[in-house]
Amino acid sequence: MKKRVLITSTDLMMVQFLLPHLQSLADNGYTVDIACSDVGGRIEEIREKTKASVRNLFVVGLQRSPLSPQNLKGYRQLKAVLAQHNYEIIWTNEPVMGVATRMAAKPARKNGTKVLYMCHGFHFFTGAPKLNWLIYYPVEKLMASKADCICTINTEDFRRAKSFRTERVEYIHGIGINTARLTPSEDQNDIRAELGLDKSDFIVLSVGELNVNKNQKVILQALAQLQDKQIHYVLCGKGDQLENLQSLAKELQVENQVHFLGYRTDVVDICAQADVYVMPSKREGLPVASLEAMYCGLPLVTSNIRGLSDIMEDGVTGYLCDPNDVAAFAAGIRKVKEDEAFRQAAAEKNRQVVVPYCIENTKKEVLALLESLS
8 A cells, every 4th residue: 555645844845845755755656745835825836746746735824933823724724634634654844834743743643643854954053043042942842752753954953853852863965956957058158258257257156045144245245355356256146135235345345346146047057157156154954055066066165054064074175164254255265266276176076075965865865764654
């Protein structure tokens, strides 16, 4: 008999990370149902993309904020789903969805259902705001016993989860980067020509939302310290910090070296033409954009934080810096620019380091994890 599994997450998590795993489970004999909260307007997209792999798609009224009054309704909807369907395994993701699902699954666990909670990055971590520790830590610690297994994607979270009262804690190499889309196109746009740059100009690249956590302002400040007109910072992404970053670039008099490209569909092509990838984030779970840059053969200059420290080796794959250390980021960028041999060695090393994080390998890890629960 086919094993029945329910997977719960927000629609955004489902679209961005989980779809390949749904197909993998279906291909390996599982009957898959999913329950999604609609926080990003992607439900119909999910419905269309999962026709071949998913039996039932349930929409539940949960929100990302733990304080939303809609969460009670979403919890009741999850309870109704679990009362009407029998599952051997429930795989839940994300803090609010994870709590609601584990609470709703209490009767099912008594009947033998196994619950897997996959943590994509605890909101409490080394250096996190005290408020995060006050709100999220006690909840996660309390809820740990409500799952048969907690799975983490970085070593800091793994160590912390091991201190909780739960039957089992596992670590996997993330949810997987989709290597199929990481091959540069044959007719790629020349980004230097588009931006009016010389072939000798040095491109520093960031990909991701322009927000406070991603901390792109540190790279602008590093540019001002470097005083090197050949270095250009290219940012792909949108976000609420765009105007602030543009104003800071003008204030620091580096606006001619900073290029805000907005949302781009040719990020892989831009990666292929960049010289170094930077990620000065204050918080990450496991940074997919950095892993993709490594796969594309870029050296990295990043924050020395959870997730990034898992994939980086200082002085080998690139350079690690304190998120607020402008001078360290400036020094790291300078070293990569001035040492071509290091750039080539780091590029080759990064292509090796990233292999376990590629989707074909992580699908096997996730499949093995679920099979061990059934």
